[in-house]
Amino acid sequence: MSLSTIITIAIALAFIYLAASFFTYAIQEKIVLFFNLKAKNLKETIYRLLGEEPQQGESYTEKFYQKYLQPLDLSLSSNQKKAPKSGGIEQISAKQFVTDLIELVAIELKYKNRNFYSEYGLEKIVEDINSSDCHFSDKMKRDLSAIAQRAINKFQDKGEQLQYLEQELESWFNRAIEYAQENYLRKSKYISIILSVIVVLMFNIDTVNIINKLSKSEITSTISNRVTEVVVSNSQSNSCSEVNNDTEVQTCISSILDAVDGIDNLPVGWNLSAPLKEQFRPLNFSNVIKVVTGWILSIIAISQGAPFWFGILNSLINVKSNKSAKN
Structure with a gap:
């Protein structure tokens, strides 16, 4: 696997974490407001x-x-x-x-x-x-x-x-x-972790399965290119880079969700017709451990917060741009 492929997969994975983090953050802010x-x-x-x-x-x-x-x-x-x-x-x-x-x-x-x-x-x-x-x-x-x-x-x-x-x-x-x-x-961190658990299980955000699919799917490049456009656009408008410093979160959520809408077949979610078919087949101890590990990794990642993953995305995109410029 080439370095370019690894960077492309990393960008797609970080984007999924970013979108899930924003979703979790929005729910948490509603809870803070309501109570x-x-x-x-x-x-x-x-x-x-x-x-x-x-x-x-x-x-x-x-x-x-x-x-x-x-x-x-x-x-x-x-x-x-x-x-x-x-x-x-x-x-x-x-x-x-x-x-x-x-x-x-x-x-x-x-x-x-x-x-x-x-x-x-x-x-x-x-x-x-x-x-x-x-x-x-x-x-x-x-x-x-x-x-x-x-x-x-x-x-x-x-x-x-x-x-x-x-x-x-x-x-x-x-x-x-x-x-x-x-x-x-x-206390906010505890709430964030609990919400991350709920979001990960609700949308079946399995890091191990996501990486496996991204490494074999042609959609990875599409996700990476689309994400690059969104991140560059947000960086120029500075709408998401300081979301913890008095920046309205709604603008950032909207831009991220717009990007998701433009991409089909993200490697997340459940196959409701056969929810255990992909990750758990064959249904044995090894596969169960692999899926649980993927969920735990996703929970840890999403609980880091959207600003963290926005920064990671910026860094990855800069590396990708510099590598492309050299080539």
Whole structure:
């Protein structure tokens, strides 16, 4: 088998992975949208940050939810036909969060003066936070007191203390958001793997069988040439190269599916008249292991995500173009 043939087969295989990855991604985004997973994840993060138990309408987290996340929920609900932008959890500004948190402290401690810090100083504020009249959670009292105490120990000037306090509170919030982001991405990966399993079994995407068919079929060159056209077109318009950075996924899905529509006899899917005829004949342990291995390889590949396979396709097409130019 020549190098050109190997590259052609690799392009066709990567394209199949790319199309399946986009399909999986679209389903996952619909699930995220329907269940409001991003907003709920952020809400859980604020609950942990403030050390509160979930309770409707009474917690400080609920107040932040009503201000930041409820409008987000309504916005997403009114645009369900439009795929949401990819990425992690919906974030709110650390600076705005700290501003509102300080205002919340003033309300809880019943400070009427908006410039209460200049009037009372950090020592008095820490004392009031830890008093029995303050209804903050024990965790919130400990965290706010510790940050305020560091500001007192570091600086004598009230202005410098306040500036340091705000910076530390922003870092405190950002650390919680980073943890939530990692947690969300980890959960997203699990969902992606589960969906990949479903897609692979639904469409019988068997890597071993696909490679076997592509190595013997004349359609491989057709797939490779058509895919090259689509990938080059998308690269020039930059519609898919940054799908995880605020690019609408629908455009990419549409272009990929259009390419699939133009190609017949892709080596995927079930023969419904005799579903076990091709891959499992003869039906023995060796063939079963071969098919299961092909499915597992496909699941691993598809769960890598569409941007990954788009990058692989670009690299393969560049290699193919360079080789053709030399010849």
